[in-house]
Amino acid sequence: MKQLNKLAVALIMLFAFTFSTQAQNEDNRWSIFLGVNAVDFYPTGNGMAPDYLMSSENFLEDFFNVGDHWNAVASMTSLNVGYYVGQDLSVRGGFNVNRISKIGKTKPESKLTYVALDGDLLYSFNRLLNSGRFDPYLGAGVGYYWLDSEGAATFNSSLGLNIQLTEKLFFTLETSYKQAFDGGRLDLFQHTAGIKFAFGGKDTDGDGVFDDKDKCPEVPGLEEFEGCPDSDGDGMPDAEDSCPEVAGLPEFNGCPDTDGDGVTDAEDKCPKIAGLAKYDGCPDTDGDGVPDNLDECKDQAGPKENKGCPWPDSDGDGVPDKDDLCPEVAGTSADKGCPEVTKEVQDELNEFAKVINFQSGKTYITDYSKNILDTKVIPILNKYPNANFVIEGHTDSTGSKKTNQRISDERAAAVKEYLQTNGVAKERLTSKGYGPDKPIASNKTENGRKENRRVEINLVK
Structure with a gap:
């Protein structure tokens, strides 16, 4: 109870x-x-x-x-x-x-x-x-x-x-x-x-809203905006208005959008011309991805890297000069603007290469052969700067196969080194010796053995 x-x-x-x-x-x-x-x-x-x-x-x-x-x-x-x-x-x-x-x-x-x-x-x-x-x-x-x-x-x-x-x-x-x-x-x-x-109640700015509820306690404002002012009268209190001195729209936090493109004037780089948000309010007339305010060729599509203008193509081969290894000679895109190495060119190279002689058992290039390389071979190689070549060394069957293999390796390497020393890019050349394994004539005659002691310069495909 x-x-x-x-x-x-x-x-x-x-x-x-x-x-x-x-x-x-x-x-x-x-x-x-x-x-x-x-x-x-x-x-x-x-x-x-x-x-x-x-x-x-x-x-x-x-x-x-x-x-x-x-x-x-x-x-x-x-x-x-x-x-x-x-x-x-x-x-x-x-x-x-x-x-x-x-x-x-x-x-x-x-x-x-x-x-x-x-x-x-x-x-x-x-x-x-x-x-x-x-x-x-x-x-x-x-x-x-x-x-x-x-x-x-x-x-x-x-x-x-x-x-x-x-x-x-x-x-x-x-x-x-x-x-x-x-x-x-x-x-x-x-x-x-x-x-x-x-x-505890205090109204510092005298606007009728106590400081503990006043979001702008030191600036007189309106009760409807919790004590904050609306300087531009656009219905957005200054505390929330991104453009408090200029009347704007609520959807843009009180900022104006003069051209009506959805980008506020403060962020619009073309505020009087309707454009796209992704281009900061500017248009892209030629649709090349470069807005007109940055495009030096507004009516002609071109890449951003060239300020909206097409890249020049001096030889008209479809490969712009900036990517063309042979900008003054028409070529193919597969060869980066350079001409293609044809079978006729390949045959011409090897005709010159046949006269590159070595004394029997030696790897030293003769002066005559150096002259052929300088005046005939190197100009052709430089005409095709995007093509890679292999220097092949061959011997006759005289002597041991081991010795012939070594000599063919050294002769091919000697030619490669000479070409690189005289202006052919190192990364474009390789060398390989085949010894007596690939004869082009009979090793039973002097003339046949002479033909077999040769160097070939072949395109790497």
């Missing part, structure tokens, strides 16, 4: 009160309360020690019996600080002191010192009921109190009323029921009365 009565009190305190007022809110987030308190153990129906025990039958009995049961002193005994967190909710920390001479109908041998620290969450009904100067509220929280050296943790339920005296000054009445967590400790009622001062 006793616990049910206590639960009933808590429910009554949470739901029974239905009046409201303007008090602590967004404009006055902080508050300080100074007042007095009275502590009453009797209506709770329990006690702290055997001498103080009371029956649960007297729960809430003589709730207003001030003279017989209330403990109070004639001085300021309550102090709390509150902060409004929003949605009609506030948090509060409180400090209370008192001198206890009555615990129910029992008087202790000497007065006890009462000290309490509390933390509460308060809900205001002012905004909900809009009841003018009266602000009822409910609270719940936890605390701890001491009677001399004995202490107890409590769950607190509060019912209070703020009465507005001025814009920031209130007279406050409150009753709290503090139920001890430890069943062996005393529950109590604490009644407080005093003055609460609310503060």
Whole structure:
């Protein structure tokens, strides 16, 4: 029965009160309360020690019996600080002191010192009921109190009323029921009365919007834009307007788009001519991927690397000069603009190569052969700078095959080295010796063996 009565009190305190007022809110987030308190153990129906025990039958009995049961002193005994967190909710920390001479109908041998620290969450009904100067509220929280050296943790339920005296000054009445967590400790009622001062609202720029809600607290603005101005009158507050001095469109964050191409004037490199967003608002008349403002040939397609103009092709072979290894001679794209090495050219090379002679068993190129290389072979190779060639060395069958293989390797390498030394790119030439394996004449006659001792210059396909 006793616990049910206590639960009933808590429910009554949470739901029974239905009046409201303007008090602590967004404009006055902080508050300080100074007042007095009275502590009453009797209506709770329990006690702290055997001498103080009371029956649960007297729960809430003589709730207003001030003279017989209330403990109070004639001085300021309550102090709390509150902060409004929003949605009609506030948090509060409180400090209370008192001198206890009555615990129910029992008087202790000497007065006890009462000290309490509390933390509460308060809900205001002012905004909900809009009841003018009266602000009822409910609270719940936890605390701890001491009677001399004995202490107890409590769950607190509060019912209070703020009465507005001025814009920031209130007279406050409150009753709290503090139920001890430890069943062996005393529950109590604490009644407080005093003055609460609310503060914290500030309007620096005087535009009627308090600084805590003003996104532009130092510049006068409009309430509809949370205190920010709209200098250009385009319906976009300056704080959100990317072009606050020029009227624009909401879809462009307040910036204009004169040519209507979807690119704002501030970002449009051609603001008076409709263009494409990918070209910063400029058109591409010839469709070559180079916008007109960067295209030196607006009506003729060309690559970006040549400022929108076609690459020159001096020999007209379809390979632009920049990629043409033979820009003054028509060639093929497969040979990077150079002419193709035909069978006739290949045969001509090898006719000259046949007269490149070596003394028997030697790898030294004769002066006569050097002259042939300089005047006949090298000019042909340079005419086809994109073609690669292999220098092949061959011998007759005289001597051992091992020796002939070495000589053919060395003769081919000697010709390759001479050509490279005299201007043919190194990467275009390779050499290989075949010894006596590829004769073109009979090795049984002197003339046949002479023909077999040769060098060939063949195209690498």
